[in-house]
Structures are given as C-alpha cells and as structure tokens.
Amino acid sequence: MGFITNLLKEQRHILLTRKLLPWFIYALLPLAFFRLYFHPIHLPENSIHQSPQIVVSSSSSSLSTPPFSSSPVLEEEVNAITETSCDYTDGKWVPDKLGPLYNGSTCGTIKAAQNCIAHGRTDLDYLYWRWKPHKCSLSRFDPNKFFHLMTNKHIAFIGDSMARNQVESLLCILSSVSKPHLVYRDGEDNKFRRWNFPSYNLTLSVYWSPFLVDGIEKSNTGPNHNKLFLHRVNEKWAVDLDDFHLVVFSIGHWYLHPAVYYEGDELVMGCHYCPGLNHTEIGFYDALRKALRTTFQTVIDRRNPANSDELNIFLATFSPSHFDGEWDKAGACPKTKPYEENEKKLEGMDAEIRGIEMEEVEEAKSRAKQNGGLRIEALDVTKISMLRPDGHPGPYMNPFPFANGVGDRIQNDCVHWCLPGPVDTWNEILLEIMNKWERQSSRNRGL
Structure with a gap:
C-alpha cells in the first residue's frame, strides 16, 4: 500500500x-x-568582417526619429543593441514601399537632364528600392537631424558632375523641411552655385573642378585633350578652403578622357590616349593618384591648426557607368531593376579607380593626424552604385524621347543619376557617418 x-x-x-x-x-x-x-555578447574582433573604409558605429538610440521612416525605432534599437561597427558598403538593394525622400517636381534645383519623371519616364519602379547593409540598418535621411548638425556651417561639393548630382540630391531632401535661397551663380551650365538656408544659416556650394588639380579642359575649337597640372590644385575652390566646414570631393570620369599630364609648369610626365603627340603613353591611373595626393596635401598644408572649427573632408568614390555598348555608339542602359549581389562583381577599371581612391584616403588620414580638427574619410559608394543600372536617366536625359516613335539612335545617359534616385542613398550614408562622429564627440566630452 x-x-x-x-x-x-x-x-x-x-x-x-x-x-x-x-x-x-x-x-x-x-x-x-x-x-x-x-x-550584449562581444564577439572576437577577427570574427566580424570590418571595413577600413566606411565603418560606422551605431551604439546610441538617442537620435531623433524621422517622421517618414517605416520603422525608425527598430533600426536604432538594432544598431544600439549590437554595438558593432557597420560596413555600409556590404549589403544589397531591397524593395521599399515608402518610395523617394522628396518630390522631384517641387524642389526646383535638379538639372533638367536628371529630372527623369519630368522628361517622361514612366517605369517608376527604380524609386522603390533602399540600400540594406547586411550587419546593421541604414536609417532614412532625417533633414532635421542634418540641420541640427550643420547649423551655421558651410558645405562644399567639389569636383565633376557627380558632385553636382549629389548636391542637388541633398538640396531636394533638405527642401522638404526648409526652402533654400540661391545666393550665387556663375559659369556655364551653373557650374558654380551657392545656396543658403536662412532658418539655419547653412550654406551649400558646388564648385566645378573635374580634376581637383589645376587643368585646362579640351574644347571644340582647341586641342582634343585635357591638360592637367598635377603639382597644384585648382584655386577656384582652394581659395575658399578656410570658409568650409565639410567638403565632399568627387572625381574620376574626366580622367578617362585624353589628357597630357604635367608635373611642373613645363615638365610633361606623360599622356593618356594622345596619338600624334610626342609624349609617353602612361594611362591615367598614376595621374589620378598624383592628383588626389596633391589635393589632400594641399588641404593638410593650408589647414590652420588655430582654427577652432573642425574641417571634415570626404572623397566620394568612383560611380560606375552602365552602358550596354559604347557610350557614343548607341550605348544604352535599359535595365529596370537593381543587380543582385552575386550577379555583378566589382572588377576591372571600376575596382582599380576605387582602390586608388581608398588608398589615397588612408594615406591622407595618416598625414592629417598632426593637424587638429581635420578629419578625412571615404564616402565609399562604388558598390552601391554598381548594383543600380536602373537608376540612370538613359534616354530620358532629353524630354519625351519617344514622343515621335523610336528612332534609330537615341542618346542615353548611363553615368549620372535620376533625381530622386540611388544618389540619395549617398547622402543617407554621409549623414550616418556624421551621426557617428557626433556620438563619438559626445562620449569624449562625457555627455
């Protein structure tokens, strides 16, 4: 029992x-x-892939929430919880129902050839993608946060038409909150312009300088090659260096053109594609490297250490074109969606140019350490751009190109970017890096 x-x-x-x-x-x-x-569990450093280029630490959830983000709190929490550095170049394009950050018909600053919707582009799927890094989240651009960081500042975009493309993107994004005033305009095709946002005393400028160094551009009436003086910068932008708080340099595409390179006022180093001239053919890679080194060294030398304002220098890396065929022989970019990661590799000339740019940024960083208040960083957008063959104006660089039927040859722009479009993501990453720097400064101050 x-x-x-x-x-x-x-x-x-x-x-x-x-x-x-x-x-x-x-x-x-x-x-x-x-x-x-x-x-959180901290993994060993060698178990996490980190990039020496664009590495943004997201360890705070105190940023203001963008009113138009689908899940801003979740994105900030993910970054705060992991407390790992993020390589924003390592990711993919994913569908985004929210669509563009602004209405391209209302901001009033877009170059006509990049205003694709106004020129009749009807396949608008290219507007509904966002860049998703694999190991973190990239928040939608918050104009109020940007204004908070850049009040009483002067930002300069200096370089080729990619610099213009990016500054017009930024102007359109910021215009959704505050209207800019055009306060200066000069040069053919508005190559030198300046805007001011009076509510924040923020100034944005664009300087046409496709080589960064001093140069004479080829013309229809003169020699069919550029002349570059690799030992000195273009003073049209350098003379204003003391006025800048943030600079975004952008070069690359103009180095593909025929050119003669000078190491002194009269000393010829060589040339790139110069048949008929008595110069040594050396390609353009060494010239690009020397131009970048001259540019960064000039910034370092002219930076006044006594200046209490920080100077932040970015170099936007090369943005690949997407011509199917030769650009001047009916080349086009007809794709209507992004490449998958495994569908397109960064290789050849695109990889070589980016590699030179990244190496020169790292070299400049080491030389700038002795100059307080000067920070140099890469805005690495090469892979992000390479995967977006659908984001170019294509035939819509001209108004309604098919209004009279499909012609035998319609010129395409497969270099620049529609606005709104993929180039807006460049500015989102730019803001993420600025946010990272602000958090670091706050921690250093013990706030």
Whole structure:
C-alpha cells in the first residue's frame, strides 16, 4: 500500500513539473532578452568582417526619429543593441514601399537632364528600392537631424558632375523641411552655385573642378585633350578652403578622357590616349593618384591648426557607368531593376579607380593626424552604385524621347543619376557617418 502511495505521489510530482516547466521557460525568456539588451555578447574582433573604409558605429538610440521612416525605432534599437561597427558598403538593394525622400517636381534645383519623371519616364519602379547593409540598418535621411548638425556651417561639393548630382540630391531632401535661397551663380551650365538656408544659416556650394588639380579642359575649337597640372590644385575652390566646414570631393570620369599630364609648369610626365603627340603613353591611373595626393596635401598644408572649427573632408568614390555598348555608339542602359549581389562583381577599371581612391584616403588620414580638427574619410559608394543600372536617366536625359516613335539612335545617359534616385542613398550614408562622429564627440566630452 505504501508503495502505491509513493508511486501516486511521484506521478503527481511529474505532472506538476510538466505543467510548471513551460511557465518557467516563459518567465526566463524576458530575462534573457533583458540581459542581452544591456550586456550584449562581444564577439572576437577577427570574427566580424570590418571595413577600413566606411565603418560606422551605431551604439546610441538617442537620435531623433524621422517622421517618414517605416520603422525608425527598430533600426536604432538594432544598431544600439549590437554595438558593432557597420560596413555600409556590404549589403544589397531591397524593395521599399515608402518610395523617394522628396518630390522631384517641387524642389526646383535638379538639372533638367536628371529630372527623369519630368522628361517622361514612366517605369517608376527604380524609386522603390533602399540600400540594406547586411550587419546593421541604414536609417532614412532625417533633414532635421542634418540641420541640427550643420547649423551655421558651410558645405562644399567639389569636383565633376557627380558632385553636382549629389548636391542637388541633398538640396531636394533638405527642401522638404526648409526652402533654400540661391545666393550665387556663375559659369556655364551653373557650374558654380551657392545656396543658403536662412532658418539655419547653412550654406551649400558646388564648385566645378573635374580634376581637383589645376587643368585646362579640351574644347571644340582647341586641342582634343585635357591638360592637367598635377603639382597644384585648382584655386577656384582652394581659395575658399578656410570658409568650409565639410567638403565632399568627387572625381574620376574626366580622367578617362585624353589628357597630357604635367608635373611642373613645363615638365610633361606623360599622356593618356594622345596619338600624334610626342609624349609617353602612361594611362591615367598614376595621374589620378598624383592628383588626389596633391589635393589632400594641399588641404593638410593650408589647414590652420588655430582654427577652432573642425574641417571634415570626404572623397566620394568612383560611380560606375552602365552602358550596354559604347557610350557614343548607341550605348544604352535599359535595365529596370537593381543587380543582385552575386550577379555583378566589382572588377576591372571600376575596382582599380576605387582602390586608388581608398588608398589615397588612408594615406591622407595618416598625414592629417598632426593637424587638429581635420578629419578625412571615404564616402565609399562604388558598390552601391554598381548594383543600380536602373537608376540612370538613359534616354530620358532629353524630354519625351519617344514622343515621335523610336528612332534609330537615341542618346542615353548611363553615368549620372535620376533625381530622386540611388544618389540619395549617398547622402543617407554621409549623414550616418556624421551621426557617428557626433556620438563619438559626445562620449569624449562625457555627455
């Protein structure tokens, strides 16, 4: 009888345990999440792929929430919980129902040839993609946050038409919050312009300087090659260097053109594609490297260490074109969606140019360490851009190109970017890096 009693007691104990065990597990789960939230597991450094170029640490969730983000709180929480550095070049394009950051018909600053919708482009799927890094989140651009960081500042975009493309993107994004005033315009095709946002005393400028160094551009009436003086910068932008707080340099495409390179006022180093001239053919890679080194060294030398304002220098890396065929022989870019990651590799000339740019940024960083208040960084947009063959104006560089039917040859622009378009993401990454720097400064101040 005692054996049966003990057996019944043991069975009741087993049943009670089975009933309580799930509730015990459910009770532990919130505690586990709470533990991971405030004390995340730190993996060894060599177990996490990190890029030496654009590396943004997201360890704070105190940023203001963009009013138009689909899940801004979640994005900030993910970055805050992981507390890992993020390589924003490592990712893919994913569908985005929210669409563009601005209405291209209302901001009033877009070059006509990049205003694709106004020129009749009807396949608008290219507007509904966003860049998703693999190991973190990239928040939508918050104009209010940008204004907060850049109040009373002067930002300069200096270089080729990619610099113009990017500054017009930024102007359109910011115009959704505050209207800019055009305060200066000069040069053919508005190559030198300046805007001011009076509510924030923020100034944006664009300087046409496709080589960064001093140069004479080829013309229809003169020699069919550019002349570059690699030992000195273009003073049209350099003379204003003391006025800048943030600079975005952008060069690359003009180095593909025929050119003669000078290491001194009269000393010829060589040339790129110069048949008929008595110069050594050396290609353009060395010239590009020397131009970047001259540019960064000039910034370092002319930066006044006594200046209390920080100077932040970015170099936007090369943005590949997407011509199917030769650009001047009916080449086109008809694709209507991004490449998958495994569908397109960064290689050849595009990879070579980016590599030179990244190396020169790193070299300049080491030389700038002795100059307080000067920061140099890469805005690495090469892979991001390479995967977007659908984002160019294509035939819509001209108004309604098919209004009279499909012609034998319709000129395409497969270099620049529609606005709105993929180039807006460049500015989102720019803001992420600025946010990172602000958080670092706050921690250094003990705030």
